[in-house]
Amino acid sequence: MPPTTVHLLGLLPEDLVAHMEAAGERCSLTEARQVLSRIISEGAADPTPRREPRRALVEAIRRQTTWERLEVLERVPDEEGKSVRYLFRSPDGALSEAVRIGLLKPDHYTVCLSSQVGCAMQCAFCATGRLGLTRNLAPWEIISAFLTVRDETPGRVNGAVFMGQGEPFHSYDAVIQTARILCNPAGGRVAKENITISTVGLVPQIRRYTRELQPYKLIISLTSTVAARRAELLPVAGRTPLAELVAAIREYATIAQDRVTVAWVVLGGVNTGDDEVEGLRAMLSDLPLRINLIDVNDGRSERDGGFRRATPAELSELLNRLQVLRVPVVRRYSVGQDKDSACGMLAGRRTASSVPSST
Ligand code: SF4
Numbered sequence: 012m013p014p015t016t017v018h019l020l021g022l023l024p025e026d027l028v029a030h031m032e033a034a035g036e037r038c039s040l041t042e043a044r045q046v047l048s049r050i051i052s053e054g055a056a057d058p059t060p061r062r063e064p065r066r067a068l069v070e071a072i073r074r075q076t077t078w079e080r081l082e083v084l085e086r087v088p089d090e091e092g093k094s095v096r097y098l099f100r101s102p103d104g105a106l107s108e109a110v111r112i113g114l115l116k117p118d119h120y121t122v123c124l125s126s127q128v129g130c131a132m133q134c135a136f137c138a139t140g141r142l143g144l145t146r147n148l149a150p151w152e153i154i155s156a157f158l159t160v161r162d163e164t165p166g167r168v169n170g171a172v173f174m175g176q177g178e179p180f181h182s183y184d185a186v187i188q189t190a191r192i193l194c195n196p197a198g199g200r201v202a203k204e205n206i207t208i209s210t211v212g213l214v215p216q217i218r219r220y221t222r223e224l225q226p227y228k229l230i231i232s233l234t235s236t237v238a239a240r241r242a243e244l245l246p247v248a249g250r251t252p253l254a255e256l257v258a259a260i261r262e263y264a265t266i267a268q269d270r271v272t273v274a275w276v277v278l279g280g281v282n283t284g285d286d287e288v289e290g291l292r293a294m295l296s297d298l299p300l301r302i303n304l305i306d307v308n309d310g311r312s313e314r315d316g317g318f319r320r321a322t323p324a325e326l327s328e329l330l331n332r333l334q335v336l337r338v339p340v341v342r343r344y345s346v347g348q349d350k351d352s353a354c355g356m357l358a359g360r361r362t363a364s365s366v367p368s369s370t
Pocket of ligand 1: 130131132133134137138139140141175176177178211
């Protein structure tokens with residue numbers, strides 16, 4: 012790619028105006044919106060605006076930009092038909108994944124997006140964490156994944172969640188730029204409230220997100236309120252003292268005036284006891300809270316150092332204990348465990364049963 016070439020899928024209209032001006036070509040905001048609408052909102056193969064395109068501008072855009080999408084290596088539907096895992100290859104050979112997930116409302120879908128190739132956070136229960144970090148994905152790569160999934164979906168894709176490979180706040184600028192493109196009228200046209208960013212709890216970035224008044228839904232993965240256990244389960248995020256994380260959560264709840272969603276990966280025999288619920292009560296019970304319980308999908312046996320899911324008895328005891336908090340507790344059901352598509356299972360694996368064409 013020549014040095015002056017930028018990728019259209021990673022741009023907002025104002026970015027395209029600035030890029031073209033820097034390249035010596037006039038481009039109005041209206042023209043930039045038309046170009047990006049064609050290529051992103053409509054998913055067209057060519058960025059030429061529909062109405063009265065200015066020839067000089069179209070030629071300059073062809074010279075100065077590119078709009079190719081990532082190559083799709085695999086599409087792997089699960090056996091229940093609730094999810095499809097996509098494996099993409101970037102021009103440098105990096106592999107990344109996205110998962111189309113069916114919502115409860117018929118014919119409505121969301122896309123689980125990766126923000127990085129691998130992940131540096133090393134969470135003990137996550138296959139991505141065991142890969143280590145290769146690199147951040149660029150906004151155009153994440154948008155490309157979203158568009159491919161959207162365009163192949165036989166229904167309405169009206170949401171996006173950053174819960175695939177990677178810690179979104181470890182690649183903060185790229186993720187926020189992507190979210191802005193996703194909800195731009197000339198971009199993905201996804202409602203802001205349908206974009207969710209999930210973090211393992213990186214305090215400086217939570218503070219920045221709060222200060223910037225970002226409008227997307229935020230989920231903070233806590234998973235343990237016992238400092239030593241949290242440090243073991245979330246080795247990188249757990250280095251920050253819990254008190255600092257709690258202070259950042261408080262600040263977010265106050266400034267964003269939003270209910271704080273706390274994710275809790277339920278690990279059988281590890282984090283379902285009284286000590287954890289007491290920690291939640293002591294730290295956060297005065298805040299407007301929602302707790303999402305997520306089944307662990309370790310993909311390894313306990314004998315291999317993996318975690319098991321909570322038994323029905325452990326789960327029901329945990330739910331009973333959580334009642335003291337008087338906050339909504341939602342059990343999030345993962346889909347796609349049989350095809351390595353569920354939370355914590357994305358590891359860039361190729362599968363023999365992939366579907367080579369659109370599903
Ligand atoms: S759970 Fe999320 S943050 Fe932790 S290792 Fe996995 S992808 Fe990274």
